[in-house]
Amino acid sequence: MKKYLLLLLSFVILFPVTSWGQIFSQNFSSSSTLSDYINSSSPNSGQWNAISTSGAGTTVSITSNALVFVRAGANVGSFSRTTDFSPIPTGMVYSFTIGVSGNSTAQTTAAVLQVGSGFGTTNSAEANANVYARIGINFTSTDGTFAFRDISSSSNSSNLSGIQSIVWYLNNTGSSVSYTAPNGSTETVANDTYDLWAGTTRLFNDLAVLTTTQSMTDLKFAYTAGTGAIILDNFEIYGANDGALPVELISFTNFVTGNKVNINWRTATEVNNYGFDIERQKSVVSSKNSAARVAPSGDEGWEKIGFVQGNGNSNSPKNYSFTDEPTGGKEFKYRLKQIDFDGQFEYSDVISATLENVNTFALEQNFPNPFNPSTRISYTIPERADVKLKVYDMLAQEVAELVNGSHEAGHYQVIFNGSNLPSGAYFYKLEAGKYVEVKKLLLVK
Numbered sequence: 001m002k003k004y005l006l007l008l009l010s011f012v013i014l015f016p017v018t019s020w021g022q023i024f025s026q027n028f029s030s031s032s033t034l035s036d037y038i039n040s041s042s043p044n045s046g047q048w049n050a051i052s053t054s055g056a057g058t059t060v061s062i063t064s065n066a067l068v069f070v071r072a073g074a075n076v077g078s079f080s081r082t083t084d085f086s087p088i089p090t091g092m093v094y095s096f097t098i099g100v101s102g103n104s105t106a107q108t109t110a111a112v113l114q115v116g117s118g119f120g121t122t123n124s125a126e127a128n129a130n131v132y133a134r135i136g137i138n139f140t141s142t143d144g145t146f147a148f149r150d151i152s153s154s155s156n157s158s159n160l161s162g163i164q165s166i167v168w169y170l171n172n173t174g175s176s177v178s179y180t181a182p183n184g185s186t187e188t189v190a191n192d193t194y195d196l197w198a199g200t201t202r203l204f205n206d207l208a209v210l211t212t213t214q215s216m217t218d219l220k221f222a223y224t225a226g227t228g229a230i231i232l233d234n235f236e237i238y239g240a241n242d243g244a245l246p247v248e249l250i251s252f253t254n255f256v257t258g259n260k261v262n263i264n265w266r267t268a269t270e271v272n273n274y275g276f277d278i279e280r281q282k283s284v285v286s287s288k289n290s291a292a293r294v295a296p297s298g299d300e301g302w303e304k305i306g307f308v309q310g311n312g313n314s315n316s317p318k319n320y321s322f323t324d325e326p327t328g329g330k331e332f333k334y335r336l337k338q339i340d341f342d343g344q345f346e347y348s349d350v351i352s353a354t355l356e357n358v359n360t361f362a363l364e365q366n367f368p369n370p371f372n373p374s375t376r377i378s379y380t381i382p383e384r385a386d387v388k389l390k391v392y393d394m395l396a397q398e399v400a401e402l403v404n405g406s407h408e409a410g411h412y413q414v415i416f417n418g419s420n421l422p423s424g425a426y427f428y429k430l431e432a433g434k435y436v437e438v439k440k441l442l443l444v445k
Contacts, residue, residue, distance in 0.1 A: 080121040
């Protein structure tokens with residue numbers, strides 16, 4: 001008999017008085033030409049005033065949809081955003097991804113990221129008097145390993161490797177500000193301090209900014225020492241402005257039925273409410289097919305899974321609902337992103353849901369069947385296991401490997417595309433630990 005967990009969470013949320021709007025965004029996917037991301041006089045919200053180097057010893061390029069600086073031991077590479085953000089943000093959420101490669105010698109503060117005002121476009125770090133806050137990037141002697149540095153206190157973070165998702169919270173609002181951290185918890189950053197996160201790990205907590213009298217209108221990155229490549233991508237910067245988002249959320253609940261998570265929320269009043277993005281903690285791709293996912297090990301970010309239109313202006317309670325059918329695990333987190341018509345937004349607190357009917361191995365019949373050219377294969381794993389899912393022809397020759405990786409307990413779906421195969425009968429085989437099951441599918445073109 002299947003077990004279902006009825007999970008009801010209810011609480012009052014009043015969106016805080018600090019509201020946030022996106023002021024900069026760039027993921028380098030639109031062009032491989034560096035100059036497309038530069039406008040010296042009137043940059044848009046995805047451009048810098050300058051991206052350059054001071055000589056041939058350092059290069060900068062758009063490589064594999066990322067901004068890549070390579071330093072061979074001389075000269076400086078930098079980017080500068082000197083056109084002021086307007087309105088001037090009193091708080092900032094500065095997120096990006098970063099990785100390094102080719103470093104073989106330890107270097108303290110090989111590069112620095114700065115936020116402040118009155119910046120220029122020269123290939124150098126800005127003077128301390130102009131910098132509201134800064135973080136350094138250290139190289140270790142191990143290729144691909146680096147750390148962040150609070151330069152003022154000479155404090156270094158733990159070592160990091162691979163491509164890391166970084167979020168830098170800076171507060172100049174005049175009082176403490178709460179935020180939803182990358183791990184889903186609610187945290188607080190004091191006035192004129194910053195927090196720094198790498199994935200779900202907080203590297204620095206309430207560290208003092210450099211110059212409290214400065215504002216946060218400009219950005220700078222300068223790679224000034226050491227050798228190797230620094231890979232930067234996925235810039236998302238949000239600025240805080242005073243003034244409440246005028247939506248009072250009085251309940252946010254969910255309940256689970258089978259494989260569905262039913263999400264409900266209720267507002268007391270609304271003013272200028274465009275609507276709500278529903279976001280779920282994103283699963284981690286762990287196979288050769290992007291449809292196959294495992295439950296997150298740490299936070300891999302949040303993904304938008306739906307949108308529900310708001311009621312604009314309302315003085316009476318309004319009820320909302322959304323149904324999700326998640327795959328790739330059994331424990332999920334959800335939050336709402338309430339959006340105003342002017343683009344300002346705020347996040348709710350986080351609620352959790354647990355699917356409890358994950359107690360047996362199962363391989364479902366593909367759907368549709370027959371199919372052309374794609375079909376969905378679903379399966380269930382009740383415990384952590386190494387999983388393989390392959391497709392074979394009638395001669396037992398392997399024609400496709402869909403999954404090969406470790407899975408947490410959960411429900412999974414894979415899309416099999418047979419466009420490169422002739423019509424006919426095929427078999428698909430699931431191996432998970434000691435569990436093996438085979439089913440037949442039919443491709444008809």
